[in-house]
Amino acid sequence: MNRFAHFVKKESLHILRDVRTILVVIGIPIVLTLLFGFAISTDVNNINVAACAPHRTAAVRDAVSRVSHTPLFTFKGYVAPDEIDKVLRTGTAEAVMVFADDYDRLVAGTAEVAGCGVQLVLDGSNPNVAASASAYLMQTLSGVAAASPIDTHILYNPQMKSAYNFVPGILGLIFILVCAMMTSISIVREKELGSMEVLLVSPVKPLWIIAAKMIPYFALSCINLLTVLLIARYALGVPMTGSVGGILLISGIYIALSLGFGLLVSTITDKQMVALLISGMVLMLPIMMFSGMLFPTENLPLVLRPITYIVPARWYIDAMRKLMIEGLAFGDVLLELGILAAMTIGIIRVALMKFNDRLE
Amino acid sequence: MENIISVRNLTKQFGAFRAVDNISFDVAQGEIFGFLGANGAGKTTAIRILCGLSRATSGTGSVAGCDIMTQSEDIKRNIGYMCQKFSLYEDLTVLENMELYGGIYGMHRKEILAKAEAMLTELEFWHHRHDLVRSIPAGWRQKLAFTVANLHAPKVIFLDEPTGGVDPLTRRQFWGMIRRAAAAGTTVFVTTHYMDEAALCDRVSIMVDGRIMALDTPEALISKYQVRTMDEVFRTLARNAVRNE
Incomplete structure (x- = not known):
């Protein structure tokens, strides 16, 4: 355990010494949430x-x-x-x-x-x-005309504020950014530097090296989760009447899934630039297009709709909307939770298999 | 003297390609062993097997008393490794790097600090211990990397082209460190492309196309091939290489 602690300390120092990156990682979620909450809005005013x-x-x-x-x-x-x-x-x-x-x-x-x-x-x-x-x-x-034929009530988000909708989407994006992109780059950087070779010659188990890398990013993601939730609750006024435990649990699973993606990407390539591109194109783009973050999945052409089922962010965002906006209980997101958990286990298994293959 | 590395008929096959072809050699404790060969000769593959990173297709051998086929994890505990490509983490201080590597090899903090102080004081570098590695000249970094690789007192230290891109003066100082480590009983297994460095080894082997074509003291090789320098010995042997990477 002592060895492991040394590694976690080393990884944390790498992150803490890189002030610009840490500002970006902590700052981007805050800026995004505020931007989508106040400035970029599909609400019609004035x-x-x-x-x-x-x-x-x-x-x-x-x-x-x-x-x-x-x-x-x-x-x-x-x-x-x-x-x-x-x-x-x-x-x-x-x-x-x-x-x-x-x-x-x-x-x-x-x-x-x-x-x-x-x-x-x-x-x-x-x-x-x-x-x-x-x-x-x-x-x-x-209200003026007595004989109004339609009586409309909008539930859960009566003012139809778009900010409510964006918060889960932003979280879905941020965790992929921080966990998958940053972890994969950090692992691939060690390969590029040649330090991975030195570490592999040492008595440390390869899996520990990877696990030690994930811990600081997991911590960063938890900070992101808290800041975004606090901003959503107190600055944007998102109700968050659902199960808070459920929000934290499903976010935890989604973070683990993102870390698994990061490890998977790092086993595919030895170049930081390629890792960045893969994370950007293969992970971020589908989240923007197919998760319901920006466009409702129901608006997609019928042929594209099945894609949304394999995008993990879709299930995460769906569950988070239920918990944060509709105020549903934890028991109502079990389907999403189950699918995400299965995806997480699958991704981590494949990533570990590929990681071990690469070592020999 | 006791053999710290002993290898018999070691072969590594990648599909139809035989990277290491039936090599056998011994390295004694406290010896400086030069492992030479052109690029693509199979040096790196052989070193990876000796370090426990890769498994040989066939053959037997032991490093620091551990079997290379079955005890790769035990080997890792008893060796040090340094390569040209990577020396130390640039965004950590000298001492943080030493604490990390010492910690990896299971050393306690007090032990690490005591050894770090002794080793850095000898290098007259103790007052720079809190400097970020980034701010230290390249030559110094290589010397520090050697110190770090030696921190846990390994039985064998593997140096993979340790002096690439280092100025002549620092290279001389670096070889002074290697000699001191060997005199203290550490076996040094070194690969290099500088033939003047090869001449400083106790014995050298020269690999061509996966096979060891020559193995002896530099003086004996020079007289055997009737040339004046190790450089000429190397060129005489490497000229016949088929593989070229």
């Missing part, structure tokens, strides 16, 4: 809305005031019917509410012919904004 009404009756004024009091909208004033096209084209407004002549009576339910009270005219050049604006406006206005 939608400029104008109104077009032949008569500014009490009901119209009431509807307009509801809209303008919602923080999502900025009311840009009334426009004439022939100005609608102009305000949308110039970008003065993203949406225009056109009120019917008999809007008062339609709202009151005393109209001679039932029909639409409000028409929404939207700038569709940014479909995301248009879709959100139309949904928000309908929701806001439906």
Whole structure:
């Protein structure tokens, strides 16, 4: 055990002496979480809305005031019917509410012919904004119109904040970055330096050398996990009502899996650059595309969807969303947990087999 | 004198390629043994077998009293190893490197510190013990690497081209260290491409195409081939090599 401790100390010193790397490893998760939480957001805010009404009756004024009091909208004033096209084209407004002549009576339910009270005219050049604006406006206005046909409730993330969704994705990415990429580079660096040869001639078991390398990165990952969870909870307000033990356990398994990937990559190559490329292309890219981190897996073409089943991050992100956002109990993520555990055991077994093969 | 390395009919086959072809030799305790050969001659493969990193296809042998076929882990405890490619971890201090290697060989902290102080003081380097290796000149690093490889008092120390890229003065100093270690009873098994260094060995072997073509003291080889220097001996033998890497 004494020998092992010497190795862990050596690996920790390598990391601690490399201040730039440690700043990147600790800093990137924080920056990413804050960026996705605050700056990069698919949420639509500050939608400029104008109104077009032949008569500014009490009901119209009431509807307009509801809209303008919602923080999502900025009311840009009334426009004439022939100005609608102009305000949308110039970008003065993203949406225009056109009120019917008999809007008062339609709202009151005393109209001679039932029909639409409000028409929404939207700038569709940014479909995301248009879709959100139309949904928000309908929701806001439906409170006015008595005969609203749709009653929508959004559960778990009622404000539909994208930050909630990103936090598990960021964790899924960070652990691959820190564990798989950094560990593989660190092992391959020893091969490149020639120090691996010196270590192999010593009485230390090869597996101990590798295990000693993993411990500091495991510790770093735990720091990452804590910082991201704390930021998510206290800065972004992610509810985290689910099982905290479950979050930690499933993250632990995913970290072990990432370390296994790192070892596997290091057995494939003797060059740091290649290790970096493999980690980047073969591990990071699928996480971005196929794990549901950025794009919902349901949006993928049918032929590509099976790929998501073999991307471990997909299961991790799914489970974390359930635990962090939906507030489910630990028992509800057993499927994801089982799949991840099986993948982890598989990866580590293959990595160890390849590692032992390479030694001879 | 007792043989510390003894090898009989050692062969290593990689598919159809015979990297080491039926070699036999003995190295005595306290001897400086030069293991020469052109690139691709099979030196590295032979050293890997002797160090317990690779298993011979056939043959027998022992290093420091341990069987090379069955006791590779015991061999590792009794040998030191140093190569040109890697000397010490640059982002660790001299003392941290010594603590790491001492620790790997199961030495206690106190023992490591005591030996490190004695060895570094002899080199007049004790006051630099907290310097990062990165900041130390290359020649010094090689000398320190030898000190580190010798820290756990191994019975045999394997030096794989230890003086590559080192200036002549440092090389002389380095060989002074080798001689002192040998005088203290450590066997030194060294490979080199510098024939002036080969002349400093007690005995040398010259490998060509996986076989040992010559093995004797430098003086005896020079007189046997009727030439003036070890360099000429080497060229006479290596000229006939088929393999070239």
